[in-house]
Amino acid sequence: MATAKLISQKAKAHAPSLSQATTAEKNNVLQAMAQQLKADADVLLQANQLDIANAKKNGLSDHLIDRLLLTKARIDAMATAIDHLIELPDPIGAVKEEIKRPNGLVIKEMVVPFGVVGMIYEARPNVTVDACTLAVKTGNAVVLRGSASALHSNKAIVRTLKKAFKNSPIHPDVIQLLEDTSKEEAANMMQLKSTIDVLIPRGGANLIQTVLQEATIPVIETGVGNCHVYVASSADPDMAFDIVVNAKTQRPSVCNACETLLVEQSFAKAHLPALVERLSAKGVSLVGNKGACTLDPRIAQANEDDWSTEYLDLRLAIRVVADTNEAIAHINQYGTKHSEAIITESLAERDTFFATVDAACVYHNASTRFTDGFEFGFGAEIGISTQKLHARGPMGLKALTTSKYGIYGEGQVKE
Amino acid sequence: MATAKLISQKAKAHAPSLSQATTAEKNNVLQAMAQQLKADADVLLQANQLDIANAKKNGLSDHLIDRLLLTKARIDAMATAIDHLIELPDPIGAVKEEIKRPNGLVIKEMVVPFGVVGMIYEARPNVTVDACTLAVKTGNAVVLRGSASALHSNKAIVRTLKKAFKNSPIHPDVIQLLEDTSKEEAANMMQLKSTIDVLIPRGGANLIQTVLQEATIPVIETGVGNCHVYVASSADPDMAFDIVVNAKTQRPSVCNACETLLVEQSFAKAHLPALVERLSAKGVSLVGNKGACTLDPRIAQANEDDWSTEYLDLRLAIRVVADTNEAIAHINQYGTKHSEAIITESLAERDTFFATVDAACVYHNASTRFTDGFEFGFGAEIGISTQKLHARGPMGLKALTTSKYGIYGEGQVKE
Numbered sequence: 001m002a003t004a005k006l007i008s009q010k011a012k013a014h015a016p017s018l019s020q021a022t023t024a025e026k027n028n029v030l031q032a033m034a035q036q037l038k039a040d041a042d043v044l045l046q047a048n049q050l051d052i053a054n055a056k057k058n059g060l061s062d063h064l065i066d067r068l069l070l071t072k073a074r075i076d077a078m079a080t081a082i083d084h085l086i087e088l089p090d091p092i093g094a095v096k097e098e099i100k101r102p103n104g105l106v107i108k109e110m111v112v113p114f115g116v117v118g119m120i121y122e123a124r125p126n127v128t129v130d131a132c133t134l135a136v137k138t139g140n141a142v143v144l145r146g147s148a149s150a151l152h153s154n155k156a157i158v159r160t161l162k163k164a165f166k167n168s169p170i171h172p173d174v175i176q177l178l179e180d181t182s183k184e185e186a187a188n189m190m191q192l193k194s195t196i197d198v199l200i201p202r203g204g205a206n207l208i209q210t211v212l213q214e215a216t217i218p219v220i221e222t223g224v225g226n227c228h229v230y231v232a233s234s235a236d237p238d239m240a241f242d243i244v245v246n247a248k249t250q251r252p253s254v255c256n257a258c259e260t261l262l263v264e265q266s267f268a269k270a271h272l273p274a275l276v277e278r279l280s281a282k283g284v285s286l287v288g289n290k291g292a293c294t295l296d297p298r299i300a301q302a303n304e305d306d307w308s309t310e311y312l313d314l315r316l317a318i319r320v321v322a323d324t325n326e327a328i329a330h331i332n333q334y335g336t337k338h339s340e341a342i343i344t345e346s347l348a349e350r351d352t353f354f355a356t357v358d359a360a361c362v363y364h365n366a367s368t369r370f371t372d373g374f375e376f377g378f379g380a381e382i383g384i385s386t387q388k389l390h391a392r393g394p395m396g397l398k399a400l401t402t403s404k405y406g407i408y409g410e411g412q413v414k415e
Numbered sequence: 416m417a418t419a420k421l422i423s424q425k426a427k428a429h430a431p432s433l434s435q436a437t438t439a440e441k442n443n444v445l446q447a448m449a450q451q452l453k454a455d456a457d458v459l460l461q462a463n464q465l466d467i468a469n470a471k472k473n474g475l476s477d478h479l480i481d482r483l484l485l486t487k488a489r490i491d492a493m494a495t496a497i498d499h500l501i502e503l504p505d506p507i508g509a510v511k512e513e514i515k516r517p518n519g520l521v522i523k524e525m526v527v528p529f530g531v532v533g534m535i536y537e538a539r540p541n542v543t544v545d546a547c548t549l550a551v552k553t554g555n556a557v558v559l560r561g562s563a564s565a566l567h568s569n570k571a572i573v574r575t576l577k578k579a580f581k582n583s584p585i586h587p588d589v590i591q592l593l594e595d596t597s598k599e600e601a602a603n604m605m606q607l608k609s610t611i612d613v614l615i616p617r618g619g620a621n622l623i624q625t626v627l628q629e630a631t632i633p634v635i636e637t638g639v640g641n642c643h644v645y646v647a648s649s650a651d652p653d654m655a656f657d658i659v660v661n662a663k664t665q666r667p668s669v670c671n672a673c674e675t676l677l678v679e680q681s682f683a684k685a686h687l688p689a690l691v692e693r694l695s696a697k698g699v700s701l702v703g704n705k706g707a708c709t710l711d712p713r714i715a716q717a718n719e720d721d722w723s724t725e726y727l728d729l730r731l732a733i734r735v736v737a738d739t740n741e742a743i744a745h746i747n748q749y750g751t752k753h754s755e756a757i758i759t760e761s762l763a764e765r766d767t768f769f770a771t772v773d774a775a776c777v778y779h780n781a782s783t784r785f786t787d788g789f790e791f792g793f794g795a796e797i798g799i800s801t802q803k804l805h806a807r808g809p810m811g812l813k814a815l816t817t818s819k820y821g822i823y824g825e826g827q828v829k830e
Binding site: 115212 | 431434435516520522530612613633634635636651658661662665666769770771773774778779780782784785790791792802803804805807808817818819820821823824825826827829
């Protein structure tokens with residue numbers, strides 16, 4: 001089986017055919033990808049069934065099996081997403097800034113692709129399609145390392161997508177899938193600094209931590225979300241209830257769902273039982289600090305681990321706090337710098353929260369569930385950055401580009 | 416002696432007093448720093464003499480001792496640089512983008528400080544002043560780890576700079592110097608992900624590589640420059656000579672100096688001896704490939720290592736190449752993605768070079784020596800990035816900031 005080193009060398013060798021392609025050439029490949037996915041739907045579904053059968057044999061949870069599953073409708077949705085991607089403006093080639101210097105030098109900061117992007121990700125096969133299509137749009141070659149459990153699906157998808165390069169000047173080897181899904185080969189891939197420019201891990205906390213520890217390639221950390229909603233005393237109760245219920249229950253398995261609710265004392269005294277009623281009706285099980293437990297017997301005692309756990313489930317930790325400062329201190333101690341909300345009618349409290357909470361996205365009077373490239377209007381998303389270098393929050397096409405200074409001279413030398 | 420962990424915790428604890436300071440409060444501290452440096456000049460010079468005496472005892476080269484040396488004039492220059500920094504616009508608080516969504520959400524991408532910046536650097540004490548003053552201007556606390564050889568100077572400088580916070584709401588502990596200069600404690604510092612947001616190493620190739628290997632904190636890779644000048648056949652010979660001589664000899668010890676000269680065959684045949692004459696007159700010793708050696712006996716045979724060596728000295732490797740494609744392939748194989756120049760009268764060759772050379776800065780008909788924050792008009796510089804995440808090329812104030820999305824709602828929940 002080809003090593004990560006070998007396939008990344010291939011990706012790098014052919015990357016210029018993509019980085020220098022015109023917008024039309026890139027969109028033509030994307031168009032062909034959308035058509036080919038639909039044309040090959042049966043083949044993809046068959047390959048996916050092999051993964052599903054293995055997953056059942058290996059006792060994977062229904063939840064994970066659902067993430068792995070391809071259906072005709074899901075393949076159609078992938079094709080539709082590509083149609084939308086085609087319509088987005090091409091970020092490459094733009095000049096971000098033009099500087100004219102007194103000595104006559106003209107300096108242009110140009111938007112360029114990274115070169116080769118590495119993706120290490122878990123089960124969902126649609127990430128394979130997202131990564132390949134966003135890479136093509138942004139002029140980047142891509143090296144994919146999906147999980148063993150999705151290997152049949154990923155191989156079939158990549159085979160299908162590569163057909164789309166048939167009549168293109170762009171070489172199909174700009175897409176590379178690592179078929180050796182051993183941990184050793186993944187570790188090797190994380191060290192390929194000379195052929196992979198940036199690494200984007202997508203998956204659970206363990207995957208992300210492993211990549212951060214082992215990679216020497218620059219990494220964009222994504223996705224772990226221990227998100228909080230803080231309800232201040234001045235909050236509108238109906239709005240607060242709706243937002244808390246939405247942030248917790250609308251889709252509990254995703255990174256921008258709420259995991260801990262912070263409630264200012266006087267609001268809690270007046271309204272916590274009614275809120276617990278709403279959450280219980282949605283099947284949410286609750287743990288809390290003493291202040292919370294005393295106000296409602298349906299809240300079990302929380303332990304220290306609860307404050308740092310991303311449940312990804314219908315489970316919520318509740319902490320009654322003395323004031324906004326205690327809420328902010330709690331978030332800055334236990335949060336993962338993802339999405340943090342304050343519900344309040346006080347603009348002063350909002351401003352303090354926005355200024356002092358250290359997170360990619362800070363919300364006022366809205367659900368944390370909006371942290372998403374599509375909800376932000378980016379039209380595409382490759383992940384959600386929870387670190388501070390390069391990109392923060394939802395990452396659209398722009399996050400898959402870097403810059404290069406072009407300096408135009410007429411013989412200038414340094415005095 | 417305080418550990419890296421302890422001092423970074425202090426920096427983080429007091430960072431909000433700086434990240435939320437007004438522009439006037441930050442500039443007042445900078446003003447006081449400039450004054451205090453001049454007032455304490457004698458104390459600083461005395462402390463520096465201890466380092467210089469040690470350096471001589473330890474047999475450091477004259478070149479390194481000169482980098483370590485403080486003089487009255489150098490201290491005055493530091494103060495003047497601070498005066499200029501005060502005049503630069505404050506990058507913090509700007510809104511980079513404002514998005515209004517159909518559901519009424521308003522999303523503002525705000526410019527914010529990182530929080531705590533870690534610097535690991537080698538001998539020059541002026542880096543201590545640059546790091547502290549640029550950090551204050553950009554609202555970042557800073558944790559410094561300078562080299563053992565500059566410890567007396569760095570301690571004295573930090574003591575002086577901290578006096579500038581006397582009448583300020585900003586806490587002096589936003590500046591922290593690691594006085595334990597052991598390798599073990601530096602390694603500990605590189606792992607302090609919960610208290611340091613970003614790490615900027617500045618120094619030689621070994622230092623940078625160590626940090627890249629050992630750090631779990633996100634790193635901005637800086638500075639190693641194996642830079643090339645490529646002279647195409649259509650180049651104006653006089654311009655080419657001036658640029659090559661300038662790029663190699665104007666200050667050979669810096670990262671943006673030229674280390675390898677690439678010359679297209681027909682230009683080399685016509686002009687290489689005359690160019691060698693100019694370089695030899697400046698004391699440059701030369702090695703080259705066969706094509707170069709046959710054209711001039713003053714060029715010694717190069718070996719494979721020469722192509723990847725950053726000499727930082729009056730030494731130049733010369734390779735005669737068949738054409739522009741061979742020059743570009745050479746640069747992309749041996750370059751360090753720093754600064755690469757083409758000298759040509761052909762705009763088509765320039766465009767190919769700009770599109771395909773993978774470097775932070777690509778030059779047409781100008782010396783590579785201009786890769787510098789001041790030469791780019793940034794008014795300040797914390798280093799030169801040679802990687803592709805976050806910042807590329809010279810890093811001014813903007814490179815010490817990140818962004819944060821503020822989402823303003825009226826009760827929006829996700830459907």
